Amino acid sequence: MKREILLTPGPVNIPNELWRYAASMHHRTDEFRAIVQDAIGSLQRLLATNAHVYLLTSSGTGAMEAAAANFVSDDELVLVVSSGKFGDRWGEILSAQGKHFELMRLPADERIDVDSVAAEIDSGKYGSAMLTHVESSTGTLFPLQELKSKVSNDEVLFIVDSIASIGVEELEMDSLGLDVVVGCSQKALASPAGVSFIAASGRALKKASGGKKRAYYFDLTRYTDEFKVGDTPFTPAVQTFCLMHHNLKALERIGWDNTRERHRAIASEFVRIAEGMGFEELSRNPSSAVQALRLPRRLEGKGFAAAVREGTGYVVADGQGALKGKIMRTGYLGLVGGEAVLDFVEKLARLMATLGYDTEPAIGNEARERFSFYKPLLSRLA
Amino acid sequence: MKREILLTPGPVNIPNELWRYAASMHHRTDEFRAIVQDAIGSLQRLLATNAHVYLLTSSGTGAMEAAAANFVSDDELVLVVSSGKFGDRWGEILSAQGKHFELMRLPADERIDVDSVAAEIDSGKYGSAMLTHVESSTGTLFPLQELKSKVSNDEVLFIVDSIASIGVEELEMDSLGLDVVVGCSQKALASPAGVSFIAASGRALKKASGGKKRAYYFDLTRYTDEFKVGDTPFTPAVQTFCLMHHNLKALERIGWDNTRERHRAIASEFVRIAEGMGFEELSRNPSSAVQALRLPRRLEGKGFAAAVREGTGYVVADGQGALKGKIMRTGYLGLVGGEAVLDFVEKLARLMATLGYDTEPAIGNEARERFSFYKPLLSRLA
The missing domain is CATH 3.90.1150.10 (Aspartate Aminotransferase, domain 1)
Structure with a gap:
């Protein structure tokens, strides 16, 4: 096979010498539990948050689906703010789950009109707002901090796709007041594809506990008790977890x-x-x-x-x-x-x-x- | 880290020298599409089937959820035949999806009474039967061939969890008349955890096309068109796909x-x-x-x-x-x-x-x- 170098916005190159950190261990062991808990600690520090962090075995879209399944209820209206394919995906997921949303489409080749987005959120129509931190189909960075400074309605749950931005763009979840952030392994975390994560604030978790989910694999309540001790409810992508954990620690050192x-x-x-x-x-x-x-x-x-x-x-x-x-x-x-x-x-x-x-x-x-x-x-x- | 050898029913040891086959390639390339299509061909030969095979980035449970989401309708009754934790999981997934089932629990320490299972399936109450080929919590092999020879009702859709059995126990999908078979990467396919698959007969796919799914990531209709050309709808666990593909080819040679x-x-x-x-x-x-x-x-x-x-x-x-x-x-x-x-x-x-x-x-x-x-x-x- 011809050796090519990926200069794409993910997945990333994993050189052969890195794979030795992809340990084959059994997931029902204290060693693996420690790795899960330690990786969660790294992600909490990266996101500057005390939020609960869940690791899933799926692509980033799986984490988006889990966020929509667990933190959006059937009877609320969601504002989906999109500047491209991945922003639109929030809407597609809500549609599939039979949930209600309005799509606010931002043209990729114009400056984002933050005032309009803030005004829409403040209209009182919405229970949640779903945003994309970096829209990788158009290379657009959403100015979350500026938006948050302009929004006065603090009842709206902020659910943010950080798949492309995590580790590249600053995202301090708690000081920004974000409720749910999703990300994954194969972009700036420099790891193989196949692991995603969700960070959820106490407020988001409280809302979730009352909701109908209709999900099983992505029902985060199945993960909550298990994760307290570093366990996963289903067999995780152990080897990818281990390599991602190694990279998180190394990136923290850098x-x-x-x-x-x-x-x-x-x-x-x-x-x-x-x-x-x-x-x-x-x-x-x-x-x-x-x-x-x-x-x-x-x-x-x-x-x-x-x-x-x-x-x-x-x-x-x-x-x-x-x-x-x-x-x-x-x-x-x-x-x-x-x-x-x-x-x-x-x-x-x-x-x-x-x-x-x-x-x-x-x-x-x-x-x-x-x-x-x-x-x-x-x-x-x- | 102490080097231990896994003698567990999955995940399996992946020695360092095997990781070089976990290529980092971009998934929107003809090379990756060829790998997906070739892996699907290997799985079809392993299962002796012409069924449509879908590769998912998830644990085996994700493939079980996708099977239930896509091939079980809201208005049918399902018979879940279980001899332990993983058989019971079919019921838990159906519950989460708001679907209807009866659980037939088989004691692990008695011989399976195939006649009773066949009679229950033949009762005419059920649209589908969900079974577990090898129940890994108890080491039980379900005699699918014997069961099929005793069932006369050919309207019932057979949905089988082959996660633990694939590659170890014989399972000829078409000659047995199975409709849906799910499996995953980290058992006898000797690959890292994190990739699963579903094989679905034409009959199953026909039934699916009318169903309400409420899923996005696990909605197989999203995979059908893409898979015709070897594309995946979301970023797949590329590296695990590549290594599993390598192992499938090598196991076929063995x-x-x-x-x-x-x-x-x-x-x-x-x-x-x-x-x-x-x-x-x-x-x-x-x-x-x-x-x-x-x-x-x-x-x-x-x-x-x-x-x-x-x-x-x-x-x-x-x-x-x-x-x-x-x-x-x-x-x-x-x-x-x-x-x-x-x-x-x-x-x-x-x-x-x-x-x-x-x-x-x-x-x-x-x-x-x-x-x-x-x-x-x-x-x-x-």
Whole structure:
């Protein structure tokens, strides 16, 4: 198999030397219980929260479904604030569960009108608001802190998808007053895909206890008692749990502030260079977790993401839905260091020239030096 | 960390050298789609079926929930046939989904009365029957073939949990006339935990298309169109998918008949020796997938499974619920060869002597030779 490097917004590269931390242990042992409890402690520190944290064996969408099943009741109206495919997914999940919502769609290429969102939440119509911290289909960062400062209705439960943002964008759950936050293993936690988590405030848990759930695997009450002692109700993805636990501890040693700063620096440097090459950032509220870049118009609709993969050996993501063929999405989560980004940029320029779009990436010596400072994160985890 | 060997009925040991097959690839690529389609082909051959196979990122319980959500309607009555904790789980899942069932509980320590089960299914009350091929809490193998030969009502949908039996006990889905079979990665498929699957007959799929599901992540209609081209609707546990795919291909090369024969031989030899040491097989319909052995009465209730782990370095499972402290459960899925089983038996005897139960395992030269024939399966996968 050809060795390719993922520059996508997840899943991330897991180098072979990291797998030795994916221990095969039995889950009904004190050793595994300690790992579960310790991983939960790391996630609580990362989210600056005392919330109850549940680890699930599923993709992030499973955690979203569990959040909707456990914390949204049949008789309330939910405001779904969406700037793309993953925001819309909150609505699809609520629909599937027969729950009621209104969708507030924010255009990806305009600045988010936080006042309008705050006013809608304050209208008194809604029991919960579901938001997406980083919408990875468009690279949009939702300004949660600004929104929270403008909302006065404190009865509304805030349920936030942090799948793409966790570990990259700051998210202090308790001081922000968020009730439910969901995330998963295979993005900035630099771990294999297949484990997700939910952090739920005391207020959310109190609301949940009265609800009809119609779920079994995702019924969090099954997890509550078990998790007090680090047990899971069903066989967990033990090996992925163990590796994610190892990475959480290593990332804490590196420091989340340092990790976030690293993502910000690589992303902003890359975007600056890419803009010099004719790309344009799609979102007016960009995040450093994922870069959604409009292609130079001449390259639209020509299978550019596939050409990049074929021509450079780096895997980037195409747009989804209406954005298919119009954007390229990248992410620098995990394996990637500055040298690889420089190498990618140079190969990208050569590829674009062969496609008839001649460009010269403007990489100054200063940028080169800044990039070379950033070693692959995962080499520091092994 | 102390290196222990799992002799439990899952999860299984994954040696470090196997992890290199857990490729980090992007899931929206033709390479990954080919892996999904090829794994589905292997599972169809293993189950001797043309059924539609879905791969999910969840534990086996998630696949059970998906089966109940997609193939049981709100207005039918289901017969749940249970000989223990995992059979009962079918009922718990149906309850959570607000569906209707009757539980037929079979005592673990009596021979299964197949005629009674057949008569109940033939009563005309039920739209579906949910069964457990191997009940791993008691080591019981349900004689599906015998049951099917006695049932005359062919309107009843057969939904079977094959989580513990897949790859160990024969299960030819189409010739048996089963409609839905669920299984998962971390037992005899010798793979990390976290991936499950559902095989569904055309008849089951036809029934599903009319049903209310109230599920999103486990709504199989979301998987149908995607799976035609090898796509998954949500980010799958890519690395576990890739390793499981590798193992499926390797096990096919070894041959499922050979793998089953190996499990049968090791299990029956081990049980014979254990019976000579004072253990007694709990089930009257035992399976070679898991051995549930009653402890000699003097060792009951003394934390025997924990003592085995501490004293021998091999991890076995305790009983669950009312059987806690009364039985020891073992499995030989994956890493374990005959030499390890012999070593375990000898250490077990020494441990029992220190606990005041002196016993001499009767291992003849002939048994030694037969055991030594069986090398660890996983070494043949790497």
